[in-house]
Amino acid sequence: MQKFALSLATATMLIGAAATSMAADGRDYISVVGSSTVYPFSTAVAEQFGKATKFKTPKIESTGTGGGIKLFCSGSGVDTPDIANASRQIKKAEIETCAKNGVTEIVEVKVGYDGIVLANSKKSEQFKLSRKDLFMALAKEVPSPEGGDKLVANPYKTWKEVNDKLPAAKIEVLGPPPTSGTRDAFVEMVMDHGCTAFESIKALKSKDEKQFKAVCQTVREDGAFIEAGENDNLIVQKLEANPNSLGIFGFSFLDQNADKIQASSIDGQAPTFETIADGKYPVSRPLFIYVKKAHVGVIPGIAEYLAEFTSERAWSEEGYLAEKGLIPSPKNERKTIAADAKALNVIVNNKF
Amino acid sequence: MAPAMDTILDMRDVIMGKDEAEAAVATKARKVDRDQRTTVGVPFVEEPRMICREVNVFYGDKHAINNVSIDVGKNEVLAMIGPSGCGKSTFLRCLNRMNDTVASCRVTGEILLDALNIYDKKVDVVPLRAQVGMVFQKPNPFPKSIFDNVAYGPKIHGLVNNKTELNDVVEDSLKKAGLWNEVSDRLDQPGTGLSGGQQQRLCIARAIAVRPEVILMDEPCSALDPIATATVEDLITELKEHYTIVIVTHNMQQAARVSQRTAYFHLGDLVEVGPTDRIFTNPRHQLTEDYITGRFG
C-alpha cells in the first residue's frame, strides 16, 4: 500500500516536471485557427500538404472567424497561431488589436467564395425568392402592409402574404445562431439589401446608420425564424423531417445533399457553381486566410502551405477544394492572389 | 472520598480476609441511601497497576463520568458493571485513551499506569496502547488472514526481528488464547471466516501478541452464544496469571465468575467497589442491591 502511494506520488511529480519543461519548447507544425466555413477547405489542404511534403500536418482548429482572429492577434510569439481562417474580411479594429500586440505584418489571401443557400425538402415546392421577400418574411419590424412609412411588428404568417407568387406555406426558416459567420453574411447580404427596397428605410441609411442597421438586421423572434445551431448537417436533416420549412446553410451542404433538398433561387438566380463564381448569385462571400509574416521561416512549412493552398490543383475549378464545395475565384484573380501570397505582401494598414 | 467507617471495614476485609465475619455484620448494617453518590467500599489496593484519581469525562456539555477514583491491582480481574449508559464503557476507554478519537470528548483528573500519567501531554498514545490492549464488544478481526491478524501488532511495534520470532509470537499468542488447536492448520485463511467465539479469541490473541500489561475488555461476550462465552470466560481466568484485566460486562453472573473485584457504576458515578463475593452477597449501597437483585438494569 505504501509502495503504491509512493509510486503514485512519483508519477505525479514526473508529470509536473514534464509539464514545466515542455512549456519552453518550440513548435514544428503549423497552427491554424478560425472560421468553421473555411475549416473543410483548409483541412483538405493541410492533409494534402502533410502527405506530399516532409512537413508535419498542420493543426487546424475550428473556432469561428472572430475567435480565430482574436487568438491570431493575441501576440507574435510561437505559442500563438500562424494562420487565421476567416469567412469575412478582417476588420479595422482587429488589425489595430493585432498591431497593439505586436502583430504588424499580416498577409491576406483570398482563397475563393462560398455561397449561402436557402433550401427546402424535395418533397415540397421549390421557392423563387427575392431579397425583398426574405426581408419581409424574416425582419422583426416591417413597413405596414396598409401603406405608409410606419414600421409595425411583422404581421406575415405565410409566404403568400409576402408575395402573391409564392406558395401559401407557413413561414418557417431554420438558420444558424448570431454567433455564426453564416448568419452574419446572410444578414448583411440578404436583409440589408432587401430592406433598401423600401424607400423610407433606404432614406434612413444616410440619416441614421445605427437605426438603419437595427431595422434591417433584427430577425423576428416569434417562431418564424428558428435558430437551429451551428451544425449544417442538422439543418439538412430537419428539412427532410419537416418539408414545410426552409433552411439557411453553406453551399457545400447543398452540393452533398442534392438528392434530398433543393435550393430556392434568389433574385432569379439559382445557386450553382457558375452563378456563385461569377457573382450572379447574390448571396455569396469571399473566404480568406490571414498569415502572420513574422512566423514564416520560424515555424517550418508556412510558405509551402500557402503555395499548396494557392496551387491550381487545390483551388481551381478542377481542384480538390472545388470537390469539397469551394467556389473558385476567377482565373486572373487567382494568378494575382497567388503571386501576392508568394511574395508575402502584407496588408497596408491605411487600406481601410 | 468514601466514608471513613466503610473504608476501615473494607480495609479489614482485604487485609485480614475475614470475609464471612464481616459479611455477617454487614448484612445487618443499614444500606447507604439511594441518593448518596460517594463511592462505597475501598477502591484502592496495595499493589496497583493503574491508579485513577478524580477522573471526569465530558462529551461536549454532557458530564459522562463524575469524579471517579479507583485502582486496578496487579494480575487481578476487575469487573465493571452497571445499567446501560452508566459510563462503565466510557471509563474503560479512558484507560488506553481510546476516547481521544471522539472529537468532543474531554478528560480531567489523573490516570497513572505504573508511575506514568497517561494523560500527560508528553505521553504518546501509540506505546500506551501497546501496554494497555483492548478487546471490543463485537469481534472485529481485520479482514486479513488469521496469521496477519495476530502478527500485525508485533510487526508495527517492531517486537520481532525475524520471521521465526514472529511465527513463535503468533503461535504463542494463539495458544494463550486457546485458539491454536482450532486454527493451526489454516493460519492463512481470513480471520473473518471464523465463528463468533473464535473471532473474539482471535481478537484476544491479537491483543496479547504485543505483550500488554493491562487488557481492557468491553463486554467481550455480549455477541457470543453461551458455549463460546464459557470458553472466553475460561480464557480470561487463565490470562489473569500474566495480565491485569479490566472487563466491562452486563452479565452479573459473568462478573461473579471471572473477577476478583467488582465496581458498580450508576449514571456516571462509581457507586460501590469491593471484592466480587462481597458485592454480590452483601452490597452496601442501596443502588447496588437494587441492580444485582434485578430491580432495574
Place this chain on the structure above:
Amino acid sequence: MSENHQISTMDRVSVGLAARYRKERRFRLFGISAIVASLLFLALLLASITAKGYTAFRQTEVLLDVYLDPAVLDVHNLATANYAALVRDAALALFSQVESRQDKRIIGKLISTGAAYRLQDLVTSKPELIGSTRPIWVPADDEVDMFVKGHIPRDVPEAERRVSDKQASWIDQLVAADRLKLKFNTAFFQAGDSREPELAGIRGAAAGSMFTLAITLLLSFPVGVAAAVYLEEFAPKNRWTDLIEVNINNLAAIPSIVFGLLGLAVFLNFMNLPRSASLVGGLVLTLMTLPTIIIASRASLKSVPPSIREAALGVGASKMQTISHHILPLAMPGMMTGAIIGMARALGETAPLLMIGMVAFIVDVPNSFSDPATVLPVQIFLWADSPERAFVERTSAAIMILLLLLLAMNAAAVFLRNKFERRW
C-alpha cells in the same frame, strides 16, 4: 360486545389492507414503467446508431492490376515518385473502351487518393517488386462507397446524385468482374483524421483520449484520494472544513465548460503550456474529475466500519498506520469505482476541450503528451459537422466505439467492486 368489537377491527384492517396493497402495486407499476421507458429509449438510441454506423466497418475496395513501372519508380525516388499516375493508369486499364478525356478523369476519381499511399507503402517495403504487375486492393472513393452501400440512391434523377449513370454502370462492371468488394475497414482503426472519409480513422482520437485520460487518472486519483483522506480522517470539523465540503460538492455540479475557461486562463495563458496538447486536456479534466473522486472516496472511507478503526488503534497502530494498513485497502474498491466513473465522464467530455484548442483537425496520431491531439467525442463532433455523406456512418461508428469503451470502463468498475469488496 367484545366479539362484535373484534370482528369490526378485523374488517377495518382488511379494508385498509386492500388499499395498502393497491398502493404497493401502483408504486411497483410506476417503477416498472419508468424502467421500461428508459430501456426503450436506450434501445432506440443504440439501434439507430448501430443501424447508421455498422456499414462504416466495411469499406469498398477495388482490385487494380498495377504495373510497377520502372520508368516511374526506381529505388532512389521511392518517396517522391508519382504513384497517383500508376494508380490512374491501372484504373484506366480496366475500362479499355473509354476514350474521352473527361471520362478518363472521372474514372480516376473512382479510386481514393489513398490508393497512391497504399501503393507507396507496398513498394517501399518491397522494392524488389518494381517491374512486375501486382494485383492490389485499394480503397474506392467515398462516393463510390456510399453508392455501393446504398446511401446514395439509384432511383433519383441523375442530376440530383453525386454518382452519374455512367459512373454507376462502371461500378456495376467492376462488381460483375469481382473487382469491387466491401472489405473490413482497417483504415478506420489505423488512421488519424482525414478530410477524405474513406481514409479517416479514429486512431488519432483514440490515442489522444488515452493520453488525456492517463494524465487525468495519474493526477486526479492520488490527489483526490489524498484530499479525501485528509478531509475525512485528519481535518478538524469546523466552519472552514464545512465550507470546503460545500465547495467540493458545488464543483462537482459546475458545467464543464467553466473548467475549460479556467484551463485556458491558467495552463495556457499563465503557465504557457502548449495549445491542443493532451497534457493540458488531462489537466483540465483532472480539475473536473477531482470533486467526483473526492466525494466518492470520502463516501467509501465513511463506509469502512468503525470497528476496524478501533481494532487497529487498540493494538497501538498510529493514525497513519490505521489509515494506510486498514482503512485505505478497505475503501479502495469504492474509491476505484468512483475514479472509473469519473474517468468515464472525462472520456465523454468535449466542452472544456474546446477552450484549450483540442477541437482541431489533426491528422498525425499523437505520440506524446505534448503533441497536438484531439479526443474521441471531439472527433465525433467534427465528423458530425462535415458535409460529406460518408462521414455520417463514420460518426455513428465512432459513437459505437466510444460507447463500447464506456461500457468496458463501467463493467470494470462493477468487476472491481465485486472482486475487492470485503465482507465483515
